[in-house]
Amino acid sequence: MDSILVKGGGPLSGDIEIAGAKNACLTLMPATLLSDEPLTLTNAPRLSDIKTMTALLESLGAEINSLQDGKVQTMSCHGDLNPIADYEIVRKMRASNLVLGPLLARLGHAVVSLPGGCAIGARPMDLHVDALTALGAEIELRDGYLHAKTQGGLKGNVHKMRFASVGATENFVMAATLAKGTSVLENAAREPEIVDLVACLKKMGAQIEGEGTSRIEIQGVDRLHGATHPVVTDRIELGTFMLAPAICGGEVTCLGGKMSLVESFAEKLDVAGISVVENARGLTVSRKGDRVQAVDVKTEPFPGFPTDLQAQMMALLCTAEGTSNLEETIFENRFMHAPELTRMGANIEVHGGKAIVHGVERLKGAQVMATDLRASVSLILAGLAAEGETVVSRVYHLDRGYEFVEKKLSGIGAHIERIKG
């Protein structure tokens, strides 16, 4: 297994390119199951999760061509489809569950293994099951698989979710595009990746209103057609790289970054003493003073502070002046980076879903282990600012969500290399 070696150093400077969003691409790709015409995605990120989704869709009967080194994905589902999403692929990634809604809509039945993914919480499927059941699906769990069927196709209905789940919103919206009549989802998630999915579905001929609000209305159509769609910018990669100059000092421009994608995150950075300026090229980030100031953070569904930036923000706050309180409200087990940061000299207390970070002057390099995707990158960020060398092991999680991370960070002056293992 590969490791990443980071040497703490001075300020960072230059430009860093932000890729298309993993979490948008992982819901846009299954949308190809909804049509027998080709769907082309441009600005796709080059990630292992995209390869996993490619393998999954191919196993279901999709033809996929990866062009321009993976930046363009053309997909077509014109032949017979296999309704069974096998455990061996699905277990690798939570987002595999996003084939359930499209398969049900297109075929009227599907058998999808319960998904795997990062061990950040239990992550059940009940909200997906409830949402699709509201559209007339009959779903039961047998042998670790969700067996779903419909009697004569999906039918439009009004459904209110107990919690604004991102994935359940995506499954409901995709399924409802081909359902008979009108469907309404109340308490829908509002994440930019959902807005991007809807933009693509509309290009494919879907009739949808209200994306980006908590009420999405879908008028079912008989069929969807082909389309070409650019994947929206990855706001989590953006936020992660914004933290590099915040932690190390210097000035970095995140190319293609937009304030509207990271508003609540940038507000917290401002309180911590980090300047973020939007310009024609992206977001330019620099530290205002010598030392970052403590700030309290609570994760929430969009437009609140994203849970996917909590670990990286904790890395920043480890060396802040004062004490920061972090509250994780989305996942019940998402502080696994805290003991690893402690190995580097951080002073962190974790009590259930709350963490108290007492800022220290400096972190020190250490051997640490990445436990999940965002934890991995938080340890790299911490290593960039620490005295000496840090070796982050088990970085396969990292490759799920960050393309060419060593190359991108070296490009702004970081000392980082991959040790093949």
Ligand SMILES: CC(=O)N[C@H]1[C@@H](OP(=O)(O)OP(=O)(O)OC[C@H]2O[C@@H](n3ccc(=O)[nH]c3=O)[C@H](O)[C@@H]2O)O[C@H](CO)[C@@H](O)[C@@H]1O
């Ligand atoms: C591929 C993708 O887009 N992943 C993102 C998506 O994950 P994902 O779509 O899995 O996240 P959800 O919004 O569904 O999950 C949020 C919370 O709801 C719970 N829940 C979810 C579904 C369900 O049926 N029952 C249930 O209880 C989960 O355990 C979790 O505690 O949104 C998360 C929250 O912003 C992000 O961290 C992930 O990066």
Ligand SMILES: C=C(OP(=O)(O)O)C(=O)O
């Ligand atoms: C938790 C994440 O991804 P997934 O939902 O694919 O596990 C993430 O992107 O931080």
